Amino acid sequence: MNRRFACLALGALAMMSSAAADPPRLAKATFGGGCFWCTEAVYAELKGVKSATSGYIGGKVPNPTYKDVCTGLTGHAEAIEIEYDPAVVSFEKLLEVFFATHDPTTLNRQGADVGTQYRSGVFYHDDEQKRIAEQVIAKLDGAQVFPAKIVTEVTKASTFYPAEGYHQDYFAKNPGDRYCNAVAAPKVAKVRKVFKDLVKQGE
Numbered sequence: 001m002n003r004r005f006a007c008l009a010l011g012a013l014a015m016m017s018s019a020a021a022d023p024p025r026l027a028k029a030t031f032g033g034g035c036f037w038c039t040e041a042v043y044a045e046l047k048g049v050k051s052a053t054s055g056y057i058g059g060k061v062p063n064p065t066y067k068d069v070c071t072g073l074t075g076h077a078e079a080i081e082i083e084y085d086p087a088v089v090s091f092e093k094l095l096e097v098f099f100a101t102h103d104p105t106t107l108n109r110q111g112a113d114v115g116t117q118y119r120s121g122v123f124y125h126d127d128e129q130k131r132i133a134e135q136v137i138a139k140l141d142g143a144q145v146f147p148a149k150i151v152t153e154v155t156k157a158s159t160f161y162p163a164e165g166y167h168q169d170y171f172a173k174n175p176g177d178r179y180c181n182a183v184a185a186p187k188v189a190k191v192r193k194v195f196k197d198l199v200k201q202g203e
Contacts (some may be wrong), residue, residue, distance in 0.1 A: 024171065026086075026087075027123060030081045030117075030123040030124075031079060032078060032079035033110070034111070034118045035113055036078040036173070037184055042184075043080060046094075046195075046200065047082075047088050050083045050084060050085065051083045052082050053168065054080055054163040055160050056074075056160070057158060057160045058077045059074040061075070064076050075115060076161075078163075082094065095133060101191060103120075105148040106139050107151045121153045121155060123160075123201060137154070
């Protein structure tokens with residue numbers, strides 16, 4: 001092997017090593033689908049999702065607490081902010097899971113949870129997310145997938161405030177919680193069955 005070829009080979013290996021070391025470029029998606037304990041539990045299942053953080057978005061009061069948001073007076077929705085790898089899971093797939101795991105036809109309500117803080121919402125981070133969300137909603141309404149019209153709001157993402165620490169990973173950390181067993185567990189089970197190809201290995 002001559003010196004020039006060896007240098008080229010070493011250079012190529014260095015580039016490959018550098019590329020392999022580069023972390024994936026992550027994107028954000030923010031959804032409100034009722035109680036954030038349930039929504040977070042669903043997205044924690046999916047390949048390509050690096051984190052799912054419970055929090056509050058869409059209100060006018062800075063740094064709201066859970067107690068504040070529960071009054072329904074701050075304007076915030078319980079939501080989750082997802083960091084995901086678009087090379088592994090697309091925004092459209094995240095939306096498919098979103099609409100399959102909550103009722104987007106009930107205004108300011110999910111089951112027994114009532115109030116504007118439980119509203120259905122897609123809080124988009126760019127025009128492409130907005131376009132895809134509106135397209136998916138139109139498609140679902142056109143196919144009459146649900147018995148009533150979708151009322152999910154599609155709004156530009158504002159400041160997202162992470163919820164208190166005890167809300168994070170709540171479903172995983174509280175397996176005996178009655179609410180989680182009644183509401184979150186069936187959603188997780190549905191994802192594992194219907195979206196089997198999207199679920200992380202070993203789940």
